[in-house]
Amino acid sequence: MRLTVLTVAVLVPLCAACSRAPQATCAAAPSAAANATPDAAPMAWLDKSLSPNQRAAELVRAMTQDEKLTLVTGYFGVQQEWNYYRFPEARRQSAGFVRGVPRLGFTPQWQSDAGSGVATQGEAPPELERTVLPSGLLTASTWNPALAERGGAMIGSEARATGYNVMLAGGVNLLRDPGNGRNFEYAGEEPLLAGTMVGALVRGIQSNHIVSTLKHFAFNDQETGRNVVNVVVDEAAARSSDLLAFQIAIETGDPGSIMCSYNLVNGVYACQNDWLLNQVLKHDWGFQGYVMTDWGAQHDTRLNANNGLDQETGVARADQYQWLEKLGAAIHAGEVQQSRLDDMVQRIARTLIAKGAIDDPVQPAPIDFAAHAKVSQADAEEGIVLLKNESVLPLGANLKRIAVIGGHADVGVLTGGGSAQVYAPGGNAVPGLGPKHWPGPEVYARSSPLAALRAELPQATISWTDGADVAAAGNAASQAEVAIVFVTQWTAEAMDFSLTLPNEQDQLVEAVARANKRTVVVLETGGPVLMPWLGHVAAALEAWYPGSQGGPAIARVLSGAVNPSGRLALSIPRSLSELPRPEIAGSGLPKGQHFEVHYAEGAAVGYRYYDQKGFAPLLPFGHGLSYTTFAHEGLSARVEGEALKVSFQIRNTGARFGRDVAQIYISPLAANWEAPKRLGAFTKIELEAGAAANATLSVEPRLLAVYDVERHGFRIAAGEYRVTLARSARDPGQSVTVTLPERLLPAGAGVSH
Ligand code: BGC
Secondary structure (H helix, E strand, O other), X not given: OOOOOOOXXXXXXXXXXXXXXXXXXXXXXXXXXXXXXXXXXXXXXXXXXXXXXXXXXXXXXXXXXXXXXXXXXXXXXXOOOOOOOOOOOOOOOOOEEEOOEHHHOEOOEEEEOOXXXXXXXXXXXXXXXXXXXXXXXXXXXXXXXXXXXXXHHHHHHHHHXXXXXXXXXXXXXXXXXXXXXOHHHOOOXXXXXXXXXXXXXHHHHHOOOOEEEEEEEOOOOOOOXXXXXXXXXXHHHHHOOHHHHHHHHHHHHOOOEEEEOOOEEOOEXXXXXXXXXXXXXXXXXXXXXXXXXXXXXXXXXHHHHHXXXXXXXXXXXXXXXXXXXXHHHHHHOOOOOHHHXXXXXXXXXXXXXXXXXXXXXXXXXXXXXXXXXXXXXXXHHHHOEEEEEOOOOOOOOOOXXXXXXXXXXXXXXXXXXXXXXXXXXXOOOOOOOOOOOOOOOOOXXXXXXXXXXXXXXXXXXXEEEOOOOHHHHHHHHHOOOEEEEEEEEOOXXXXXXXXXXXXXXXXXXXXXXXXXXXXXXXXXXXXXXXXXXXXXXXXXXXXXOOOOOHHHHHHHHHHOOOOOOOOOOOOEOOOHHHOOOOOXXXXXXXXXXXXXXXXXXXXXXXXXXXXXXXXXXXXXXXXXXXXXXXXXXXXXXXXEOOEEEEEEEEXXXXXXXXXXXXXXXXXXXXXXXXXXXXXXXXXEEEEOOOXXXXXXXXXXXXXXXXXXXXXXXXXXXXXXXXXXXXXXXXXXXXXXXXXXXXXXXXXXXXXXX
């Protein structure tokens, strides 16, 4: 039975500003007082023969000051009593709402989270059940931008059909801390992969004539103290890591909006950070869209406005920050120029026009759940990673006795919590787990791996044991030819997590492995977890949060109906001591106490850090097994014009269809980077048994360079570079060397992907 929770947040996010907090009073919504109309032809902006910029300029000209202020002030969307405003036009249980300007026919902005589909704030009423795309981390593990784009197109269409014209998706913060509770929303540790995959998702979402954000800009890499942590990072390092991920995602997906984050960066709140917003984003990268705050991340009218913010969001309380009044007063007092407000409105309006949200307004419409399930399943099937396999998978058609144990695999698959929470059709399969209120509860999509496995392998008797009793689990395992144990790690926004599986699941795995040598572990986790048992089990499959078709996707990979082709978008540590920060910074500090985290590792994130230190992780970035084998042949590299081109052939040398991921790593032989190598290019190739394909890739030039702060650009040093075609960051692969000429790329240099 599903619970309907009407009030939210005893367990408030670590931020008060987030305002998912109870508030007793309720009042009528304020109305924008209409000033005199300043323009004789107020509807000229609707002329489609004009460019989006011209139309937006016409609109700005036609607006009163109050109307302009209306567009830059956003409210919490939910209708719950703690929200003072509760605009009736806001969508139920939605993240945000910005009023429109009816006099000029300008649309309201209806904003919904997030990257795995149309989210709901709080427990879902049935009408808000939506298709759940796998977690961002799973999608990144496909290394297939076309799938990310298809997934984005699917969730964007559900956003549109639900009445949203702004989707708060596009999480691309790099995985610096494996315990970050939001790693499931992001795309791993590597800027090229993360930027390309998230950019593709954004492009898909926006193909529905709605706006997508890219978030959280920037360095919001842990949830502990996210409102008070000051991230100290060197500019050159930032431009070659976290910022590069954003830059590539912007070039790939052209998001309409960037959401600035809660934290401080080098001493300044991200949403009033001139360096991040004005200099890097708008000046260097030429970003034409608008910057919105994360919910309640605004602190200072003058600094926010003058340093690059364009829209505040998430206002829920009358006493909370509000540009509607404060910005008008600041302009009146001469603290903020009128031209700045006009620029904010111009950016918001231009974006909604350019993305199609004006000329093709959103209309609630029916959803084709059956078709969307296929999109979600295709994504899951390519992003599940086969970590280990000692001749036990795929499960043979001759197996008679299989034991399935644990992880609620009888009823569903886990999803990630917080503002990105999406409820799959049928609601929560396992009610009553985790925090009672936001960012909880733990929500399982109703998609049973057990049932799907029984359908896949009708000849086998498949037993079910819930895993609560370790002895019973061992007993069930001992009676089967193969034991499959499911383990889960729920993660969520506003919290960080231990890398040790909760609820003594490591002990469960060990007990099952002791009882049956042919034990397969299926993990449903938000990010990397420690796997002390990996040496004792025959196989392991990382299924992340696999979305609303997770059951069949897992079953089909186990049975071999699908040949696994996911590759890790992150490194899996052997122990906490290998990490730059074994403990999340600020852990244990009193709520609200400011603290700093120094990114001493600089641009050496993930495998770059492991390489620099000479550590071998338990499982490296890029790793993932297949049921077939691939030969990599004929690697060559050459400079063509300004591009470094790499060619090779991949041959499927096994007996079944499969997909391989070619990874090109670059190492400077003379120059000095933060680490011995970087991923420079990748591609996924599908091949029938025995077939071969040739590929030529261009190496991302910024990944051949070191950012030079003085010269304000990416400098490629002349000299020799090793180009390696490999299967993971630890695979020696095969290499050639190439000589590159000196080159300086401007800070905003982009290539299209
Ligand atoms: C999150 C954002 C989200 C917003 C609206 C914030 O708490 O950090 O990612 O888009 O809430 O729900």
